[in-house]
Amino acid sequence: MDSNRHIYSCQSGCPVESTLQVISGKWKSVILYHLIKHDATHFGELSRAIRDCSRRMLALQLKELERDGLISKRQFPVIPPKTEYSLTSFGESIEPVILAMESWGNYYNKVNVENGINVEANQ
Amino acid sequence: MDSNRHIYSCQSGCPVESTLQVISGKWKSVILYHLIKHDATHFGELSRAIRDCSRRMLALQLKELERDGLISKRQFPVIPPKTEYSLTSFGESIEPVILAMESWGNYYNKVNVENGINVEANQ
DNA sequence: CGGGATCCTAACCGATACTG
DNA sequence: CAGTATCGGTTAGGATCCCG
Numbered sequence: 536m537d538s539n540r541h542i543y544s545c546q547s548g549c550p551v552e553s554t555l556q557v558i559s560g561k562w563k564s565v566i567l568y569h570l571i572k573h574d575a576t577h578f579g580e581l582s583r584a585i586r587d588c589s590r591r592m593l594a595l596q597l598k599e600l601e602r603d604g605l606i607s608k609r610q611f612p613v614i615p616p617k618t619e620y621s622l623t624s625f626g627e628s629i630e631p632v633i634l635a636m637e638s639w640g641n642y643y644n645k646v647n648v649e650n651g652i653n654v655e656a657n658q
Numbered sequence: 659m660d661s662n663r664h665i666y667s668c669q670s671g672c673p674v675e676s677t678l679q680v681i682s683g684k685w686k687s688v689i690l691y692h693l694i695k696h697d698a699t700h701f702g703e704l705s706r707a708i709r710d711c712s713r714r715m716l717a718l719q720l721k722e723l724e725r726d727g728l729i730s731k732r733q734f735p736v737i738p739p740k741t742e743y744s745l746t747s748f749g750e751s752i753e754p755v756i757l758a759m760e761s762w763g764n765y766y767n768k769v770n771v772e773n774g775i776n777v778e779a780n781q
Numbered sequence: 782c783g784g785g786a787t788c789c790t791a792a793c794c795g796a797t798a799c800t801g
Numbered sequence: 802c803a804g805t806a807t808c809g810g811t812t813a814g815g816a817t818c819c820c821g
Contacts, residue, residue: 548777549708550763551691551756557766559684561793568674578803589795594804615802616801628765633674635758640673642751643680654671684813701783712815717784738782739821785820792813800805 554632557603562588562596567626567633570606576619605629677755680726683719685711690749690756693729699742728752 558564565585569575575584582593597620600606605626611617622630644654681687688708692698698707705716720743723729728749734740745753767777 548767549688549691550760550767551688553763553766553777554759555687561682564678565672565674568672582803590804591796592794595794610803616804618803625769629762632755632758632762635755636677637673639752639755640676643676644671644673646748654676705783713784714816715814718814733783737821739784741783783821785818787818788816790813790815793811795808795810797808798806801803 560596560599563600564633564636566596570622571630571633578618683722685719686723687756687759689719693745694753694756701741
């Protein structure tokens, strides 16, 4: 296990810490977002959709999301191999959080654009 | 600048990445949560409320939240010194995200309790 | 009380190479 | 295509001390 070794002890059961325990991985919410929007369900698609996430990190985060029961994986024994990731019903329960993030992010981007700050890739 | 040096490039302006740019610091959403709930507004109160966050990290995250315009600080020139943190109106706009996290965290805790998993501090 | 400065280690995480 | 393994630099972040 490489990342997210239960950083949050959830003293007094703070609900926000509990949530972070599951989605605080660097790319997890972005992955969930793409799964929600069905922009991407295959490993390669996700990788292309989230350019700044290395394939290694993508694999790790997917594994942890699967371990935590938020997503499930289906493998097709074909050549070339194919894999399909999707939200479990438990994973779907977290949609409101991700959609709230989407919504605020759009607002934030708009504010930045109005202030002349470039929102696009800053490469 | 110590953490969160714009990790996310926001390629194609992915709104979730934009949000993460602001709240992905390890304790930021927890801090915001406590400020929203007014559990704590002083440095010491926040420190006591978020036990697992060191004072150093707390100071750092507060600074970044202030830099990003989500919170503001008022200093009272008294002995002993007193500081009051509060959400800016911009900071208030992110409440839905934090409250969604709270709500899902409560659900998640409940599920864990039902499965006999201890949610409380695992010190 | 509310922080800042330093030191230092564990961990994150990218690059590269390899496999079925 | 969909990953895993290993290496190694970078950084997050704790511990400690200090100061107004």
